[in-house]
Amino acid sequence: MSDERPYVLGTGSDEHERLGLQHRLWSNAAHDAWMRARIGPGSVVLDLGCGPGWATFELAQIVTQRGRVLATDLSESFVDFVTGEAARRGHTQIDAFVSDATVDLGARLAARPALDAAWARWVFCFLAEPERAVEAVAAHLKTGAMFAVHDYFNYTAMTTAPRCEFHERAVQATARSWRDRGGDPDVASRLPALFAKHGLEVEHLAVHQRAARGGDSMFAWPDTWWRTWAPKLVDTGYLSREDCDGLFRTLDELARDRTRYILPPPVTEIIAKKR
Numbered sequence: 001m002s003d004e005r006p007y008v009l010g011t012g013s014d015e016h017e018r019l020g021l022q023h024r025l026w027s028n029a030a031h032d033a034w035m036r037a038r039i040g041p042g043s044v045v046l047d048l049g050c051g052p053g054w055a056t057f058e059l060a061q062i063v064t065q066r067g068r069v070l071a072t073d074l075s076e077s078f079v080d081f082v083t084g085e086a087a088r089r090g091h092t093q094i095d096a097f098v099s100d101a102t103v104d105l106g107a108r109l110a111a112r113p114a115l116d117a118a119w120a121r122w123v124f125c126f127l128a129e130p131e132r133a134v135e136a137v138a139a140h141l142k143t144g145a146m147f148a149v150h151d152y153f154n155y156t157a158m159t160t161a162p163r164c165e166f167h168e169r170a171v172q173a174t175a176r177s178w179r180d181r182g183g184d185p186d187v188a189s190r191l192p193a194l195f196a197k198h199g200l201e202v203e204h205l206a207v208h209q210r211a212a213r214g215g216d217s218m219f220a221w222p223d224t225w226w227r228t229w230a231p232k233l234v235d236t237g238y239l240s241r242e243d244c245d246g247l248f249r250t251l252d253e254l255a256r257d258r259t260r261y262i263l264p265p266p267v268t269e270i271i272a273k274k275r
């Protein structure tokens with residue numbers, strides 16, 4: 001299964017590296033969320049849609065060898081990487097396995113210990129049926145356990161200051177391409193209701209909005225995003241070659257001009273408790 005319905009952004013080395021940089025830039029927010037979800041030594045934690053495991057390996061350090069990190073992804077190549085890297089690091093507390101969050105996640109979890117917490121970052125926005133994933137995770141959380149999510153609502157608020165037509169078109173093309181594949185760049189707006197339906201009560205809700213100028217570390221997030229993703233939008237017919245070239249020129253200008261900046265997409269944080 002796994003790579004039969006490939007993840008829209010791909011699983012190649014460019015995406016692998018981009019996810020690493022993205023994790024580094026967002027790791028402070030992730031660690032805050034994990035503390036709110038009371039993840040600590042001995043916890044059994046699910047990393048849903050773990051990718052190549054940038055969060056998984058840090059969670060493994062936090063839960064220690066007394067705990068467990070169940071790391072799962074649709075991509076067999078990402079899961080293989082997590083398994084190999086866990087062995088290399090001696091992280092026997094990591095259990096990495098392939099599953100589709102909307103199909104067989106519940107069956108895969110059934111054979112594993114109940115969860116003290118679950119973590120899902122930038123995964124729900126790619127799922128055609130997010131409720132299936134919520135249902136599977138909720139069913140496997142212990143009473144009082146937490147589900148922490150970082151995902152998108154109002155993705156198309158991503159913009160440059162001042163605004164630039166090439167960037168605006170690339171953002172709209174991105175949202176269209178995700179929706180056409182069943183994803184939802186506004187998925188975090190629907191999650192609280194889905195959580196309530198499956199016995200999860202939202203305890204904490206927040207939005208992380210960043211701003212970045214050329215030279216700021218956060219500038220690399222939208223910059224690497226567009227440089228790996230925009231050519232894929234061109235290849236799939238969502239963006240013209242001229243708009244892509246215009247976007248890259250704009251990024252070059254922004255990198256040099258500290259009077260201009262980018263607002264990356266806002267990230268919604270939701271932390272809910274199993275009743």
Ligand SMILES: C[S@@+](CC[C@H](N)C(=O)[O-])C[C@H]1O[C@@H](n2cnc3c(N)ncnc32)[C@H](O)[C@@H]1O
Binds near residue numbers: 051074101120
């Ligand atoms: C943007 S990446 C985020 C990876 C990781 N959560 C992180 O924050 O670094 C999205 C991940 O979701 C995975 N994914 C997409 N659809 C999935 C599905 N139906 N079931 C499980 N994983 C899925 C992709 O393979 C990819 O690894």
